[in-house]
Amino acid sequence: MCPIFRALLGVLAVTSVTFFVLGGGLSQVATSVHRAGVATYTGATWFVASVTKRDLARSYESASTTYERVSDTNTEPFAKRKKNVRILIVPGHEPFSGGAEFGGIYEREWTYAIGESLREILSMNPRYEVMLARTDTAWHPALLSYFTDEAADIEAFREAHKEEMDALVRDGSIPPDLHEVHHGTASTDAALHLYGINKWAGEQNIDIALHLHLNDYADRKSTRAGEHAGFSIYVPLGAYSNGEASKDIADAIAARLSAYHATSTLAQEASGVVESRPLIATGAYNTADHASVLIEYGYIYEPQFHAPELRDLVAAEYAYQTYLGLQDFFGDSVSGTYGSVAFPYDWQGAIGKERGVPVYALQAALHHLGFYPPKNVSFTDCPITGVIGPCTKNALSAYQQARSLSVSGVLDGATAEALQNEFGVRL
Numbered sequence: 480m481c482p483i484f485r486a487l488l489g490v491l492a493v494t495s496v497t498f499f500v501l502g503g504g505l506s507q508v509a510t511s512v513h514r515a516g517v518a519t520y521t522g523a524t525w526f527v528a529s530v531t532k533r534d535l536a537r538s539y540e541s542a543s544t545t546y547e548r549v550s551d552t553n554t555e556p557f558a559k560r561k562k563n564v565r566i567l568i569v570p571g572h573e574p575f576s577g578g579a580e581f582g583g584i585y586e587r588e589w590t591y592a593i594g595e596s597l598r599e600i601l602s603m604n605p606r607y608e609v610m611l612a613r614t615d616t617a618w619h620p621a622l623l624s625y626f627t628d629e630a631a632d633i634e635a636f637r638e639a640h641k642e643e644m645d646a647l648v649r650d651g652s653i654p655p656d657l658h659e660v661h662h663g664t665a666s667t668d669a670a671l672h673l674y675g676i677n678k679w680a681g682e683q684n685i686d687i688a689l690h691l692h693l694n695d696y697a698d699r700k701s702t703r704a705g706e707h708a709g710f711s712i713y714v715p716l717g718a719y720s721n722g723e724a725s726k727d728i729a730d731a732i733a734a735r736l737s738a739y740h741a742t743s744t745l746a747q748e749a750s751g752v753v754e755s756r757p758l759i760a761t762g763a764y765n766t767a768d769h770a771s772v773l774i775e776y777g778y779i780y781e782p783q784f785h786a787p788e789l790r791d792l793v794a795a796e797y798a799y800q801t802y803l804g805l806q807d808f809f810g811d812s813v814s815g816t817y818g819s820v821a822f823p824y825d826w827q828g829a830i831g832k833e834r835g836v837p838v839y840a841l842q843a844a845l846h847h848l849g850f851y852p853p854k855n856v857s858f859t860d861c862p863i864t865g866v867i868g869p870c871t872k873n874a875l876s877a878y879q880q881a882r883s884l885s886v887s888g889v890l891d892g893a894t895a896e897a898l899q900n901e902f903g904v905r906l
Contacts, residue, residue, distance in 0.1 A: 529720040529768040532727045532808075535686055538564050539809045542606035549608055553620035556610050557683055564809075565685045566601060567769075569612040569676060569760065570594035571692035577669055579695035579779040581704070586779055590691040591615045592790060593776065596798035597689070601805075612676065626675050633675045640764035660747045665759060673759040677766040685769045687728065689801065690760040693784065694743070694775040704780035708859060709741040711748035713773040715761040724770040725761065726752065732774065732804030738818050739800065739843060740777065741858040748775075774801065782864040788835045789865045795820050819843050823902035826895035832867075839865035841890065842874075844898060850878045 542563040549558050557565060570590035572578035578586030591614065598611045612619055618626070626633070647653040665673065680688055699705040712733050714725040733742075733751040742751040757763055761771045776797045777784065783793050799820050806812050817823075821836075821843040829837035842863045845851035852861035853873040861870035872888035879886045882897050 526718065526720040526765060528723065530686070530724045530770050532724050535564065535724060535770065536809060538686060539606055539811070544605050546605045553624060556619065556621045557608055561684050563606055563608045564687070565608045565610075565683070566805075567610050567612060567676070567680055567685045567688045568594045568598055568601075569688060569690045571690060573669060573672070574613055574616050574618065577666065579693055581695070581701075581780040582785060584779060584784055586693040586695075588615060589693055589779075589784060589794070592794040593797050594691050596794045597691070597801055600798055600802045618672070622672075622676065622679065625679050626672055629675065629678070630671060633671055633678055636678050637674045637764065637766065640766050644764050660745070660753065660755070670759060674763075674766055677759070677762060677771075681768045687805075688760070688767070688769055688771040690771065690773040692773060692775050694778045695780075696745070699780075705778060707743060707745045708778050708781055708862065709743040709745075709748075710736050710751070710777055711743040711745070711775045712736075712752045713755050713758055713761060713775070714752060715758075715765075715767070715771065716754045716756055719762060719765055721762055721765075721767050721770055722754070725772055726754070728770055728805070728808050729772045731808035732772065732801055735800040735804040735807065735818065736774075736776075736797075739796070739846060739863055741862055743775070743778075744859055781862070782866055783839070783862070786835065786865055789839060792821060792836050792839060793865075817847050817902075819847070822847070823899075826890070826898040827892070830890050830892065830895055832890075834866045836865065838867050838871065839863060841898075842871055844902070845871075845874045845878060848878065848901065850874045850881070853877060 547558070547562070550556065570587065570593070572587040572590065574587065574591075576587070578590070580586065594611055595614075598609050601607050601609045610619065612622055617623065644653070648655055676688070694707075694711065696705060696707060710733075712729040714729045715722045717723055717726055729752045737751060742749060747753065755761065758773060759766075760773045761767065783789055796819060800818065803813055803818060821840040824837065824840035824844065826841070829841055832838055842851050842865070846863065851863075851874040852858055852870055854877065856870065856873075861874075875890060875894065876886050876888040878884075879888075879894055882894075884893050884897060885891070
């Protein structure tokens with residue numbers, strides 16, 4: 480178990496139970512159509528709902544609250560009889576290829592790190608059955624064999640949905656594609672795998688798919704950090720069969736992420752949650768019956784992704800906030816934490832540190848207390864990165880002044896003691 484989550488277990492509690500997976504990586508094809516049929520077209524309502532928030536809430540409420548051994552064989556990764564909410568975590572891209580890259584950092588490696596942390600924490604809740612679609616080296620055996628054995632059926636599945644969608648566009652039942660944020664085009668194999676995941680998920684009665692990614696954009700110079708930063712979450716259009724439930728989940732996760740992270744500065748992503756027609760992961764051609772969201776946790780060149788000493792913490796932080804969002808969606812919110820795994824911290828041990836976990840924890844704590852970013856400065860300009868700079872020094876000065884401490888903008892012994900008292904830390 481990740482040490483961060485081991486430490487977290489002592490303070491987590493869930494209200495109704497005892498708390499015992501493309502932007503550089505986005506894949507582009509077209510849209511979707513649901514096999515249950517097209518609903519009467521009124522305004523933007525195109526398809527019969529395949530999953531609703533109410534459906535998912537009922538599944539969660541009726542789920543088993545005791546841990547049971549779940550099958551995890553090559554062909555049967557879930558129990559034969561469905562008793563719990565089934566969540567599939569899909570780290571973006573193939574194990575060895577694809578995705579954004581910058582400065583020796585690979586999106587596909589980061590998404591697996593976040594995915595493994597998310598799998599770990601979701602598995603602590605007995606109401607969930609959780610599967611991670613791949614490791615850092617291979618697809619889950621059940622999916623790998625499915626991609627191979629069912630390749631022809633997957634392609635037929637895609638073509639049937641595409642033909643139906645094209646027909647609906649031609650006869651005017653559905654408008655043509657709307658303006659979309661540009662996304663990278665999936666390779667043939669990657670597209671097959673994503674459509675295969677959608678088909679397999681329907682057969683396995685998956686309730687929610689979480690596709691994890693880092694972002695990038697096409698015209699960025701490969702050796703330079705780009706101009707955009709922040710997170711965004713992509714969902715299918717609300718008129719699609721899985722649109723409403725997906726949007727509700729995305730809104731809940733976005734609310735948790737936005738507590739410690741800025742939303743994307745790309746204009747089309749500024750709302751935090753973006754509806755999209757062409758993404759395979761969220762159900763292109765309506766190939767997903769389950770709720771599906773695609774989370775871009777940030778841009779590949781952002782500083783928090785480039786400090787090796789921060790990797791475990793940042794992966795756990797994003798995973799934890801995703802988990803909190805799901806719990807909020809199900810009305811089973813987690814109490815007794817600050818919405819972050821970065822603090823409370825040994826503030827005395829942070830004295831003199833210029834970067835790394837101590838600084839990340841300091842920035843997160845100051846943000847929780849309302850001092851970071853400094854007054855009149857945006858979160859976009861002063862993100863939580865784990866690196867000391869003017870933002871942190873100004874925030875510390877404001878905190879010191881508010882607590883009647885010597886104002887230096889530097890973490891000294893008296894300031895560390897004050898922070899420990901703020902969070903009830905006794906070391």
